[in-house]
Amino acid sequence: MALAAVIAIVGMAVVYQLFGMLFLEAVLYQTLKLVPALLLACLGELIAEKSGVLNLGVEGLMLMGAFMAFAVTFLTGNPLIGVIAAMGFTVVLGLVFAFFAVSLRTNQVVIGLGLWLFGLGLSDTLNRAFFTSGATATIPIIGDMHIPVLSTLPLVGRFIFQQNPIVYVSIALIPVVDFFLNRTNLGVKIRAVGENPRAAETMGVDVYKIRYIAVLIGAAFAGAGGAYYTTTLLGTFILNVTFSRGFIALALIYFGKWKPYRVLLPLIIFSFVDSLQLGLQGAGIPVKYFFLNMLPYITIVALIPILGRGAVAPAALMEPYKKGG
Amino acid sequence: MQTVARLRGVGYNALALAVGIVSGLTLVAAIGGDLRAASISLLLSPISSVYSFSEIFVRVTVLLIMGLGIALGMRAGVWNVGAEGQFIVGSVMAMYVAFHVNSIPAPILVVLMMLAGAAGGLLWMVVPALLKARFGANEIVVTLLLNLVASNFLLYALDGPIRGKASFGYLISDMLPPDLRIPKLIPATRLGFGIVIAVGLVLVFYLLSERTSFGLQVRTVGRNQEAARYAGISIPRVYMVTLLLAGAMAGLAGAIHVSGVIFTLDPGYPSGYGYIAIVVAMLGGTSVIGTAVASLVISYFVVGAEAMQSAAQVPFALVYTIEGIILFSLAAGQYLMGRRKS
Numbered sequence: 001m002a003l004a005a006v007i008a009i010v011g012m013a014v015v016y017q018l019f020g021m022l023f024l025e026a027v028l029y030q031t032l033k034l035v036p037a038l039l040l041a042c043l044g045e046l047i048a049e050k051s052g053v054l055n056l057g058v059e060g061l062m063l064m065g066a067f068m069a070f071a072v073t074f075l076t077g078n079p080l081i082g083v084i085a086a087m088g089f090t091v092v093l094g095l096v097f098a099f100f101a102v103s104l105r106t107n108q109v110v111i112g113l114g115l116w117l118f119g120l121g122l123s124d125t126l127n128r129a130f131f132t133s134g135a136t137a138t139i140p141i142i143g144d145m146h147i148p149v150l151s152t153l154p155l156v157g158r159f160i161f162q163q164n165p166i167v168y169v170s171i172a173l174i175p176v177v178d179f180f181l182n183r184t185n186l187g188v189k190i191r192a193v194g195e196n197p198r199a200a201e202t203m204g205v206d207v208y209k210i211r212y213i214a215v216l217i218g219a220a221f222a223g224a225g226g227a228y229y230t231t232t233l234l235g236t237f238i239l240n241v242t243f244s245r246g247f248i249a250l251a252l253i254y255f256g257k258w259k260p261y262r263v264l265l266p267l268i269i270f271s272f273v274d275s276l277q278l279g280l281q282g283a284g285i286p287v288k289y290f291f292l293n294m295l296p297y298i299t300i301v302a303l304i305p306i307l308g309r310g311a312v313a314p315a316a317l318m319e320p321y322k323k324g325g
Numbered sequence: 326m327q328t329v330a331r332l333r334g335v336g337y338n339a340l341a342l343a344v345g346i347v348s349g350l351t352l353v354a355a356i357g358g359d360l361r362a363a364s365i366s367l368l369l370s371p372i373s374s375v376y377s378f379s380e381i382f383v384r385v386t387v388l389l390i391m392g393l394g395i396a397l398g399m400r401a402g403v404w405n406v407g408a409e410g411q412f413i414v415g416s417v418m419a420m421y422v423a424f425h426v427n428s429i430p431a432p433i434l435v436v437l438m439m440l441a442g443a444a445g446g447l448l449w450m451v452v453p454a455l456l457k458a459r460f461g462a463n464e465i466v467v468t469l470l471l472n473l474v475a476s477n478f479l480l481y482a483l484d485g486p487i488r489g490k491a492s493f494g495y496l497i498s499d500m501l502p503p504d505l506r507i508p509k510l511i512p513a514t515r516l517g518f519g520i521v522i523a524v525g526l527v528l529v530f531y532l533l534s535e536r537t538s539f540g541l542q543v544r545t546v547g548r549n550q551e552a553a554r555y556a557g558i559s560i561p562r563v564y565m566v567t568l569l570l571a572g573a574m575a576g577l578a579g580a581i582h583v584s585g586v587i588f589t590l591d592p593g594y595p596s597g598y599g600y601i602a603i604v605v606a607m608l609g610g611t612s613v614i615g616t617a618v619a620s621l622v623i624s625y626f627v628v629g630a631e632a633m634q635s636a637a638q639v640p641f642a643l644v645y646t647i648e649g650i651i652l653f654s655l656a657a658g659q660y661l662m663g664r665r666k667s
Contacts, residue, residue: 017457060649062330077527081481098658102654104657106657106660107656109465110607110652110656111656113406113430113600113649113652114644114648114650114651114652115649115651117600117645117649117652118645118649120646120649121642121643121645121646122641124645125352125640125642125643125646126356126637127357127435128640128642129356130356130359132643176623223513238644244469244470244473247466247469250463250465251463251467251470253464254463254466263653288481288484289480290478290480291477291480291481293473293480294473294478297470297471299468301452301467304456304467305459306455306464308460308461308462311461
């Protein structure tokens with residue numbers, strides 16, 4: 001933690017020295033603004049993985065969520081209804097996934113990749129079929145809040161006190177998910193079927209039911225995360241709008257060692273590098289944009305040997321379970 | 326008995342494929358595409374002319390070479406989802422050698438280009454393979470992230486090392502000179518000797534997996550890690566070798582594609598073949614012969630799907646959706662097959 005603080009301060013100091021206060025403020029603001037999509041997907045998938053089901057198709061769910069939120073917001077004019085519709089739709093897709101992964105006990109990698117390709121293709125197909133004739137369709141977005149007084153503070157004002165509500169909600173969900181997994185009856189059951197389903201069943205836990213629930217919660221979260229792109233960041237839908245962030249979410253769970261609080265640090269690092277490179281592309285520095293594009297992904301890969309040490313996955317992750325067998 | 330089981334497997338896979346195609350056509354109709362034109366072009370256009378027919382084998386060349394590597398990895402239990410990126414890097418490396426290595430007779434240079442492509446794909450896999458073997462990092466996620474890096478690497482290469490002399494500020498390489506292209510097998514088509522290399526590799530992979538101790542090690546690790554450890558097999562080593570080999574194959578496929586079919590690189594080069602190759606390996610049941618047959622079947626539908634896309638005016642992304650559905654139905658087929666067995 002101390003090391004993280006030192007890295008953060010040094011990083012901020014370097015950016016400040018090179019590009020000045022305004023740039024630093026903009027980068028910090030953007031860093032936090034980019035957090036919710038990843039964080040929501042991450043927390044949801046973490047719950048699913050805790051139950052022993054790896055959903056590689058998070059990205060596909062996010063894409064479908066992004067599209068549904070966009071389409072429904074376009075029709076109703078209310079982004080909140082859009083987000084809820086997105087979550088409802090991804091839960092249905094999650095149900096299909098859970099049926100294959102849990103009831104049919106199929107290879108989770110195969111259907112995970114299948115779900116990703118399905119979402120990637122269908123979201124764009126539907127968008128082109130219904131929305132791209134003529135001008136680009138746009139929707140009202142969920143805007144930033146301006147917390148009185150605090151939002152005028154230097155450095156942290158815009159960064160922390162001038163974000164959209166989803167930012168605060170998603171961060172508040174970290175302790176909620178942690179509490180859910182560790183302190184509630186259902187959460188403990190989820191962890192039990194992810195560690196030792198046989199023992200859990202002996203104790204009278206319905207392994208299939210618990211895994212279905214965990215996958216569906218994960219799907220709802222992924223839908224909300226995807227919806228964030230269209231209803232908050234962009235206000236429109238484009239091909240591959242979530243830009244592989246669903247896969248980043250999978251990597252972040254690994255870095256976070258399957259603990260909700262631990263996910264935040266690698267997530268902020270990724271988000272900071274991502275917003276920094278976006279900022280630098282606009283700042284016109286003599287580094288080509290394709291190098292800057294690579295930066296967030298290379299950062300993630302480079303972090304594996306540092307943050308990935310000692311990561312232990314739930315013991316039954318990716319292990320299909322046969323009832324009573 | 327085994328033949329019956331194998332035939333049943335083929336039956337289930339064929340059924341899965343049919344489900345995927347029917348769902349795809351349903352989607353075409355649902356979004357208002359011309360269903361009649363879509364069905365005809367999807368199913369019949371690949372056999373409507375010599376050119377279209379040869380196009381099937383143009384796709385087989387690429388998908389088979391990549392699929393062989395991916396299937397071998399799958400058998401050990403590791404997944405190369407990064408074939409798309411390795412394919413790009415392999416293509417760039419081949420072009421780099423073509424434009425920067427001088428005073429070597431053309432035929433030898435072409436061989437060098439192929440080797441450079443394979444080396445590029447292999448190098449692109451070094452990091453994911455090491456992270457998998459050393460830290461247990463999920464190779465699926467890492468190889469996928471490197472695909473995103475690879476498409477930017479292509480932009481970098483087009484901006485500098487392989488930038489065309491007459492590109493006028495566009496990101497495009499020069500055309501490969503005719504003597505550095507892989508010779509054509511059938512004139513007036515795009516089918517070249519790459520297909521011969523692909524068929525040769527089928528033989529190599531067959532011998533590797535069926536007739537060597539390494540092939541046995543791969544299967545043991547994939548089936549039962551406990552038994553593998555007991556038998557003294559180094560699991561990380563098997564992971565490393567299969568992943569690196571898969572990377573080299575994808576890189577080689579890229580080199581063959583660019584020097585046999587495309588002849589130039591631009592930012593639109595990434596093709597999605599790297600992901601389709603996963604479906605090929607899966608459909609083929611990860612066996613060498615199965616992969617070969619599957620590459621033929623999938624290539625048929627890839628050519629058909631491209632014709633369908635323009636005939637029925639549906640977005641290209643629909644092809645991804647169909648791929649996704651096929652993966653789900655293949656998985657369901659394997660469930661049904663498993664239930665028969667027990």
